[in-house]
Amino acid sequence: YVTTDVPRVGLSRLTNHPGENFFHFGEVIYKENAGLFFLYDLKDKSIEKQFHTTFRLLADEGIGGDRTLGKGLFNEPEFSNVDINVPSNNSGIVTLSLFLPTQDELNDIGESYYQLISRRGYIYSPQCQSLRRKSVRMFKEGAVFTTNKKGRIVDVTPEIFKEHRIYRYGLAFTLPCVLEVKNED
Structure with missing residues (x-):
C-alpha cells in the first residue's frame, strides 16, 4: 500500500470561494488484490443475511472520507468461515x-x-x-x-x-x- 498526504483548501460556505482553511487529507491506496479482510462474530445468526447485504451496500457506497469523490469503494466481499486456534491456558x-x-x-x-x-x-x-x-x-x-x-x-x-x-x-x-x-x- 501507499500513503499520501493531499493538500486541500476549504471553500467558504457563504461565498463558495477559497478561504484560509488549508489542510491535508491523508489517503491510503492499496494494491489491487491486496487481500484485505475483516473478522466478525455474529451473536445472533438470524441476522447473517442482512449483515452480508449491508457489506455489499458498503462496497457500492464506499467507506471512509471522500465517498462523494468515489473514494473508499471496494469489490463485493466474499464471506467464509475461519477457524482460529486459541490457547487453552490463556491468561x-x-x-x-x-x-x-x-x-x-x-x-x-x-x-x-x-x-x-x-x-x-x-x-x-x-x-x-x-x-x-x-x-x-x-x-x-x-x-x-x-x-x-x-x-x-x-x-x-x-x-x-x-x-x-x-x-x-x-x-x-x-x-x-x-x-x-x-x-x-
Whole structure:
C-alpha cells in the first residue's frame, strides 16, 4: 500500500470561494488484490443475511472520507468461515478492534499494555454531511489486558444536530492470549 498526504483548501460556505482553511487529507491506496479482510462474530445468526447485504451496500457506497469523490469503494466481499486456534491456558486477552471501556473496565487496567487514539470525523447522513462528530479517545487495536473486556457504544452526536443520534462503536473484539512474565533477575 501507499500513503499520501493531499493538500486541500476549504471553500467558504457563504461565498463558495477559497478561504484560509488549508489542510491535508491523508489517503491510503492499496494494491489491487491486496487481500484485505475483516473478522466478525455474529451473536445472533438470524441476522447473517442482512449483515452480508449491508457489506455489499458498503462496497457500492464506499467507506471512509471522500465517498462523494468515489473514494473508499471496494469489490463485493466474499464471506467464509475461519477457524482460529486459541490457547487453552490463556491468561489474558488481546483486542483486534478499537475499544471504548466502561468506567468499571477503566478501573481495572493496571497490568495492561495499550496505546490510545482519538477518533473523530464527520457525520454521514442524508440530513447532514459536513458536521463534526464529538471526538472520543479509545484503546487502539492490539491492546493486551489480564481480564476480559466488553466495551461500550457511545453517543457522539453534536449538540446542534437534532435529526437523529450518532453513535461510535466501542465494543471489544478480542481473542484469548497467554501473558508471559519475564523475570528481571
